[in-house]
Amino acid sequence: MSHDQLDQDDSWQDDSQQDDRVVAAVKQYMSLLESGDPPSMQNFLKGHADIAAMLRPSLDGLAMIHRAAEPKPVGIAVAPDAEFTSKPIGDFQIVGELGRGGMGVVYEAIQLSLGRRVALKVLPFASGLDEVRLQRFRNEAHAAAALHHTNIVPVYAVGSDRGVHFYAMQLIEGQTLADVIHQMRQANGKADAGSTPIEVTDTLAMTPRKVAGDEPDMMRPKSLHSTTRNRKLSAESVSTVLANSLSQRTSYYRTAVKMAHQAALAIQHAHQYGVIHRDIKPGNLLMDAAGQIWVTDFGLAQIQHADSNMTRTGDPLGTLKYMSPEQAAGKRGEMDHRTDIYSLGVTLYELLTLEPAIKGDSYRAMLNQVAEHEPTAPKLIEPALPIELDTIVRKAISKSPPDRYSSAQTFADDLQSWLDDKPIAAKPPSALERLAKWRRRNSGLVAMASMVMMAATIGLLVTTLMIYRALDRETQQRELAEASFQQAKSAVDQFSNLSESELAFRPDLQNLRRSFLEASLSFYEDFLEHHSEDPGVASELAATSSRVQKMVEELRVLDNIAPMEMLSDWAIQKDLGIDEETATSVARTIDEFQIQRNSLASRYVGSLQSDNDEMTDLLRNFETDISKQVSDRQLGRLRQIAAQSRLPFVFKSSEVVAQLQLTQDQREAINRIIEETRPSRGDGDRRGRDDRRRPPDGFEPPPDRPGPDGFRGGPPRDGFGDGPPRHGIGGGPFPGADFGMARSDVTQNTVKHILEILTPQQSNKWQAIVGEPFNP
């Protein structure tokens, strides 16, 4: 059947203008569905009343595919609950519904044999767990049921009846911390409900209040899988204006810390019995009427994460927000009890700042946030937050498990110390420690790790900047915006300085350095745009910006001539078909250039600024000279060989990124591939070499010259590493033409994986970039 025939079947195909609007509306609805918080279809259709009739079938179809919209009982027949709830499930008679969510429905039920009221959680085994997995769940659930702790919701029974798996727990009257956060956000004007005065219930005061009458919004939109009966604590209790009084703030912080403390003790108890929760989040922490915290759903994470289908259902974004990096990466083997410490830390973060630590508007974006981006420091969001709490939270939510608290107990201890006004054990990392951390991260294959770090750092900057921008819009928050700007600017300053102090002397990292500088340049330009009205700031920014700009340009020239230096290698001359006469003259040009560069560089000892034009001229002249001696075709081939020599990192260079038009997702995927396929750190040989290459502490240059390993008859290197730090660009020979590494199986494997994520066009372009393999 041809396309055309079919297309004519459709009634509205001729009205192309309306067509476009329908298409746009359906796409819009799709992005709303994907955002996880779609409006009801009725409401959405109201906004497109004139095309609603055409729109509806497509939206219905889309909703069927997404199933995130209001369930439409079309075709897929849906029976009322009554049929199910009328008969007892096992020993339990359902009497009411408490909540619904991604993890199933929670009913209020009566345990018939004992006549007590319980919370009955019915689990969604919709995608058919296999027997092994089901058994694993039962084991976990039974282990969880054996836990007895004042802060753990007791599990009464685990079982199945009529094909339904359930989990009966003590009924806790109260609300989840997700509710608390939600209410606090609204009360503090953080949510969209802007009309309410910024009064807040001191919900967290330990005195219980009963609700006076039914509250209108018993419909809670998210985090519904609580085992609680929703008893809102009264808004008539101690009302405070959080924004104004420091003492009220402090009292709120204390309350939040007490909650986290109780949760930490419960988690510690479970850990002692070998039970890891794996799904700690505000929705799983209940606060009863007496203000006591109860941790629920131990052992349930099993089923949620056991099956990739399941992780995607329900509220995937909500779940990702609290997932540790190792868990999000699916590294089950590496997951231990510290995943809970991370999740509790993130929960405390949100309690204190009323902002989620991990943000993102799509599953993928969020995943990257979890894996690679440090959240904004809590104190940046809540300037009144005591620095100790900022330190505690940041330690708990470290990306790398060894950087976190080693146990829930030590986490609890630090929280207790703060409550008691005693010094805490966690220390904010000093500048030196940060550097050490940076270095530590750089172990293994140095260049790769630092690129990953760069991604993380840029992520941090972007977040900082976003906050700064958001604040900037709110004029009443002027001061805060100013402080934030200073912070963001100093971060960018540090960033470019770090790049100059550390990377300028690393011939293998010139590409990275350029990316660093290019990144900071874009930030400066951004700052300039936003602060042009302040002459003092603007001129300072402009100066910095033009300095960085210049460095970037010089690096571009440097990049360009780097391959030219390879021309003195006979193997390359042979590949390019350069005759003997030209070869001799090219070699002379290169020699002269290198001598001049060395002499120039040593005249600017210690200067980190690329403020001399002589060097630039020298580089440019060299470029012109060489271009005259070899043909364009030969230069083209030379660039291909140079690209090969920089595998696999060449994929991260700005030229390749630009030429292939790599998307952000692809770039992140490439980072991951390089990271994952790199040789293990146990590779003694490589490690030894890296250690030699890595400068010792401080900013001194490496003690010995980094040889171009594995490159036969490489060109003479300039004096890199022989003297003290010199001119910012003078120290950079061509980026390590390390064919031994580029051709290794490991590299080839990495490249193979990267090629798999390219589109066909990109693959073609890539072929043009690297050309035939170079075989000296």
Place this chain on the structure above:
Amino acid sequence: MRRLSNSTDPTSSFDELLRKARGGDGHALGEMLQSYRKYLIFLARSGLHHHMQGKADPADLVQEVSLAASDSFKDFRGQSAEEFAGWLRGILANVLAMQVRKYLGTQKRDPRLEQALNRGLNSASSFLHSGLAGDFTSPSQHFARNEAFLKMAEALETLPQHYRQVIVLRHVDNLSFAEVAEQMDRSVDSVEKLWVRALAKLKQTIGDE
């Protein structure tokens, strides 16, 4: 062909069939397998992805799956329609892998193809299951939905080829419209329109039953 939707109580009919089949009723087993045919064809088609289409007929592969399933039915231990689907999916994965090996035997080995194959199968089945399990709200709906994924697969299989293709590329393979356009060799604009129509058609197919 028997339409699943015609049975008023799919769960009990499945239970009933399963009971009979376990009792050695070959007819019941045949009926069970028949009702999963479209589901398996959809998965096989997606699993074969773009690479091998034309090289193997999904319907033939599903025939092989059905044969293998009836031979080893005694190994199936599950109770629910979902579990049965999962079991069949496992067999299909083996059959597909075998097919790929056969196909690759005549050509040079290409691990990318094998990966694409597994990816295709995984994303297609998780699409069918998670899409429908996503709004799981009550156990009774769960019962009804036990076989809802069959219906979705059936509806997709009933769609005209290019409608199905646009939905699969966009929602199963998660390609952008630009990529879908490229795959289908059409303009982005026409692909988007096609997509909107395909959605309406899908709703019509499922809703009209």
